[in-house]
Amino acid sequence: MSVPLSILDLSPISEGSSAAQALRNTIDLAQHAEQWGYHRYWLAEHHFVSVASSSSLTLLGLVAAATSRIRVGTGAVQVGHHTSASIVEAFGTVDALNPGRLDVGLGRSGHRRTAFTAPSTVSDTVIETEVRDGVVIPPPFEARNIIDKSKFLASAEALQQRNAEALDFADQVAEVRALLNGDFVSSNGVALHAVPGEGIDAQLWLFGSSAGESAELAGRLGLPFASAYHVAPGTAVAAVEAYRAAFVPSAVLSAPHVIVSADVVVAPTDERARELASTYGQWVYSIRSGAGAAKYPAPGAAPLTDEQLALVSDRLASQIVGAPETVTERLAALARVTGADELLITTITHDHADRLESHRLLAEAWNLTPARRREHADVGVRN
Template identity: 30%
Template sequence: MRLGILDFCPIRKGRPPAESLYESVELAREADALGYSRYWLAEHHELGLAHHSPETLMGLIAGSTERIRVGVAGILMGLHSPMRVAKVFKVLEAFFAGRLDLGVGAGSAEPPVLAAMRDGAPMVGDHRQDYVRRVKALLEFLRGESPLHFNPLGVAPPPVWVLASGSPETASLAASLGTCFGHSLIHPKSRDDAGLAARYVEEFRPRPDMPKPRWVVAVTGLCAETEAEARRLASLSSDDPKSGLEIVGSPAQCRERFQALCERYRTDEIIFKDFAPDAESRLRCHRLLAEALQLTNK
C-alpha cells in the first residue's frame, strides 16, 4: 500500500496565513523523507485557508523536495483558462519531469470570486457542460492535439487526474478520456461506493501514454499514539470536516482501515488529508502512519 497527502493548508488559530505556507513546505519535506507517494494541494478560495494559488505553492514544494510526486487536486477548471493551466504545468514539468500531477475538479467559488476569476465571461452551457468542455480543451493542449502550440515544446505533459466525490458520470468521463481517476470520500456529499472505481476501470480507454487505469481514494482523519489521543486531538481541530469518511485512531487501527479501504476499492494507494489541530500533532500523525505502513521500505 502507498500513502499520499492532501493538504488544504488550514490557518492555525491566532497565526498569520503565511505561517501555514511554511508549515506545508516543511511537511512536504518530511513526507518526502518518510516515503509518502504524493503531496497534493487543493484549490479553494475561502479566507479560512492559507492560499488560493496551489500551482504556485506546488512549484515551491517540488523545488524543496527530491522524490515525492507533487500536484494540485484539483484545479477548479470553471475558474481558469484551459490553455493557461496547460502552459503553467508544461513549464513546471520541464523542471520537475516525472514528478507532477495535474488534478482537475468541477468545484466552484462564491459568485463574486467566480465572476472576478472569469473576468465576467459567461459559462458555455450549464456548469457540467462547461466543465467537460474545459477538461477536454485542457487535454488537447497538453497532448498536442490543438492547432495552437506553445513552449516548452517537447516536454511530456504530467498525468491528469479527473477528480470526483460521487458522480458516476465523472468516473465515466475519466475513463473515456484515458486519464487517472481520484475518488474523494472527504467532502460532505461524498459517496462511499466502490462501484464508481469499478465503473472507471471497466470503461477505461487506454492511450499510448496511459495504457492502464490508475485510481486512488482520498479520506480524511487523524492518527496518534492511541485512539483516545487521536480523538482528543480531533476534538480540538477547527479543520475537522465532521463529514465524509473519517479514519481516526492509533497507527494499527488506521493501517487496518486503510487496508480494508484498498481492498474494497481495489486500489493500492490512499490519499490522506489530516485534520490535526497544530503543526506538531500533524507531523507526528504522518510519522506514525509512515512507520505503521513501512513507507520507507517501499
C-alpha cells in the same frame, strides 16, 4: 502494506496563526513526506476561506522547488476558474525546472452550480449508513443543504471574468490534453503551442466525488481517477464503481487506476488521536454553514449542538482517527472495499507538530520508505 500512500494538503490555517505560517508548514510537511516515503504530494485549491491553498498552481512550484524526488501535483485545479492555456503553461513552467514528477490533477469545480442552487426536494426514501467491511458509507450529503449559499455564489462570480462562461468539463479536459500533446487548434483553425508546457512528462488525473461526469469521463478516456472519500464519503465508492464501469483501455492505462482519499489523524494512542480530532466537526460545520472553512480550532472549542452535528455527521463518521494500528486497519479496509491502487491522506490538526507526527506515525506503521516509494510503478507517462 503494498498500497502506496500519498498526501493531500490544504495548507490549513490554525486559530492564532497566519497564511504565511500555513505555507511554511506546507513546505515543511512536503520535505518530511519525501523523507518518509510518501508517493505523491498533492495540493488542494480553495478560495476566499481560511486555508492558504488558494493558488495551487503557484504553491505547486514552491513545493517542487523545495523537494527533489516526490511526485508533486494538484488535487485538483478547479478548471472552471482557469483557462486551459494558463493551466498548461503553469505546469510547463514548474516542469522546466523540476522535470518528470508532476501530476496534472483536474477537477470540475467552477463548471456547474445546478446541484448547489437547485431547490430542495422532499423524498420519502431514507438512506441508512452502510458499513462495508469496516468502511463507513453514510447517506450522501446534498450540497443544496448548505445553510447560506450567498458566499459560495459571490466567490464563484469573483473567480470568473465578467460574462465569461466555463467550457463543459469534457471540452476543457480535451483542450488541456491537446495543449500538452502539441495538437491544439483554436476555433478559427490556428495551431497554438504552449511554451513551456507542450510535451512535458506529466501524469494527467481527473478528480470526482460521485458517480457522475468526472468518473465516467476518466473511464472513457482511460485516465487515472481520484475519488474524494474525505469530502464525499457517501458517494465516493459509487464514483469508483462508475469509473471502472466506464473504463476503456488507452495509451495511458491498460487497466483502471484509482486513488482514494481519506481524512486521517494518527497519534500514539486512540485517546490522544480523538483529542486532536475533537474540533474537526466544528471546522466542517464552518464549511457547510456557508461561511467557508474557518481557521482550524484548537481542542477545547465549544461543542456543536445536535442540529449542527446532524449537518456534519457523515464526515465525522468517516474520518479515520486513532493509534497507528487502528488507522492502518481502517485504511486497509478502505483499500479493499474500493480496490484502490493508492490512498491519499489528508490530515488537519491545530498544531503543525501534531500533523507532522500523524503522517510520520502512519508512514512508519505502513512500512513506507523512500526506496519502496521509488519501487511503485507510475501510471501513464503522458496525458
